[in-house]
Amino acid sequence: MNKKTLHDLDVEGKKVFCRVDFNVPMQDGEVTDDTRIKAALPTITHLIEHGATVILASHLGRPKGEASDDLRLDPVAERLSELLGRNVIKTDDVYGNEVDEAVSQAGPGDVILLENVRFEPGEEENDASLVQAFVNMADLYVNDAFGAAHRAHASTTGVAEKLPAAAGFLMEKEIEVLGKALANPERPFTAIIGGAKVKDKINVIDNLLDKVDNLIIGGGLAYTFVKAQGFEIGNSLLEEDKLDLARQFMQKAEDKNVRFVMPQDVVVADDLSESADTKIVDITAIPDNWEALDIGPKTRETYEAIVKESKLVIWNGPMGVFEYAPFAGGTRAVAESLAHTEGYTIIGGGDSAAAVESFGFAGDMDHVSTGGGASLEFMEGQVLPGVQALDDQS
Numbered sequence: 001m002n003k004k005t006l007h008d009l010d011v012e013g014k015k016v017f018c019r020v021d022f023n024v025p026m027q028d029g030e031v032t033d034d035t036r037i038k039a040a041l042p043t044i045t046h047l048i049e050h051g052a053t054v055i056l057a058s059h060l061g062r063p064k065g066e067a068s069d070d071l072r073l074d075p076v077a078e079r080l081s082e083l084l085g086r087n088v089i090k091t092d093d094v095y096g097n098e099v100d101e102a103v104s105q106a107g108p109g110d111v112i113l114l115e116n117v118r119f120e121p122g123e124e125e126n127d128a129s130l131v132q133a134f135v136n137m138a139d140l141y142v143n144d145a146f147g148a149a150h151r152a153h154a155s156t157t158g159v160a161e162k163l164p165a166a167a168g169f170l171m172e173k174e175i176e177v178l179g180k181a182l183a184n185p186e187r188p189f190t191a192i193i194g195g196a197k198v199k200d201k202i203n204v205i206d207n208l209l210d211k212v213d214n215l216i217i218g219g220g221l222a223y224t225f226v227k228a229q230g231f232e233i234g235n236s237l238l239e240e241d242k243l244d245l246a247r248q249f250m251q252k253a254e255d256k257n258v259r260f261v262m263p264q265d266v267v268v269a270d271d272l273s274e275s276a277d278t279k280i281v282d283i284t285a286i287p288d289n290w291e292a293l294d295i296g297p298k299t300r301e302t303y304e305a306i307v308k309e310s311k312l313v314i315w316n317g318p319m320g321v322f323e324y325a326p327f328a329g330g331t332r333a334v335a336e337s338l339a340h341t342e343g344y345t346i347i348g349g350g351d352s353a354a355a356v357e358s359f360g361f362a363g364d365m366d367h368v369s370t371g372g373g374a375s376l377e378f379m380e381g382q383v384l385p386g387v388q389a390l391d392d393q394s
């Protein structure tokens with residue numbers, strides 16, 4: 001990375017404004033998955049141990065510029081305190097008198113967590129006065145929020161442009177691992193793309209076709225391609241206005257000699273529920289009024305075989321609606337094949353990471369990215385604004 005990193009900053013005795021991505025799953029006021037908090041610990045610990053006053057800022061959810069009690073960061077502060085083994089000072093505001101006081105009373109090694117920055121409308125607008133409020137708090141800026149690096153907001157880019165700014169260790173690692181895998185990929189290189197966000201992922205497919213040997217399509221994304229081939233898909237997920245693009249991509253794959261792999265069979269259901277009627281059908285025989293919600297057994301075998309012979313596998317997006325037991329088999333099978341393969345494995349995307357974690361395979365992957373949208377935009381070849389705004393390496 002040609003950007004400054006935490007290693008380049010002398011933080012001793014300095015106030016450091018550190019953007020983290022603590023946008024974590026919560027239920028009933030409790031953090032249910034602390035992966036993103038743990039991922040930021042190396043940066044926070046480094047700042048503490050090197051005598052900085054640490055001012056942490058994060059968003060949680062999408063409150064759209066208004067305070068909302070269920071999106072306060074208090075449970076996150078509590079979990080962070082437990083993980084650090086020290087008190088974290090949580091403010092109820094994002095800036096203002098209460099924050100000024102907390103910052104002025106804090107000394108080297110103290111950790112302050114500001115309230116959810118998206119309670120302020122100026123955050124997503126990258127508003128100059130909110131940026132100035134952040135700038136006034138600190139001497140230096142560190143961005144460790146890889147998961148939010150595709151957002152050009154006050155706390156991700158605005159403040160970075162006004163203070164000496166460097167990448168934190170998580171940001172550095174994500175960029176390095178993803179960048180290395182894509183710049184000089186080991187072959188055969190396989191990408192597995194599934195999930196439900198067809199609009200977000202279609203451009204990634206275009207870019208990946210220039211890089212991969214095998215492109216495996218699964219999940220809800222697959223059925224736009226199945227329909228584009230002229231088959232009926234019942235009630236399965238469809239992005240009607242992406243059919244032409246799907247055809248172009250299949251043609252591009254053929255022209256570039258990329259193996260474009262689609263489901264051969266699927267699990268269809270008459271309802272999205274645990275107790276739905278289900279059957280396994282050939283991909284060309286999805287019945288009217290039924291919905292394809294998982295890849296079938298033949299498809300799983302094919303995908304497993306391709307993963308096994310690959311040297312590098314990137315996976316984003318579940319193969320089926322894994323949240324429901326009858327449709328979790330395909331995602332589990334692919335997760336298991338990645339866990340057992342000798343090739344290098346990278347998982348990206350909130351739901352994919354959660355699926356892998358829930359099956360108990362997260363520790364068997366080479367890299368589980370903390371960013372979903374961010375890792376996709378990075379893979380598309382885009383420079384992420386949160387990275388772009390950091391100081392260049394001199």
Ligand SMILES: Nc1ncnc2c1ncn2[C@@H]1O[C@H](COP(=O)(O)OP(=O)(O)O)[C@@H](O)[C@H]1O
Pocket residue numbers: 194195196197198218219220221237292293294316317318319320321322323348349350351352353372
């Ligand atoms: N066949 C399918 N039909 C509808 N939704 C699906 C299908 N397969 C997977 N999904 C859904 O896709 C969602 C995840 O999609 P997405 O957000 O794109 O993935 P990620 O968060 O890993 O990037 C999951 O909630 C899953 O239930």
Ligand SMILES: O=C(OP(=O)(O)O)[C@H](O)COP(=O)(O)O
Pocket residue numbers: 021023061062147148151349350370371372373374
């Ligand atoms: O959870 C996040 O992204 P992800 O769901 O793509 O992994 C990040 O915290 C960014 O959140 P945002 O998509 O509301 O800007």
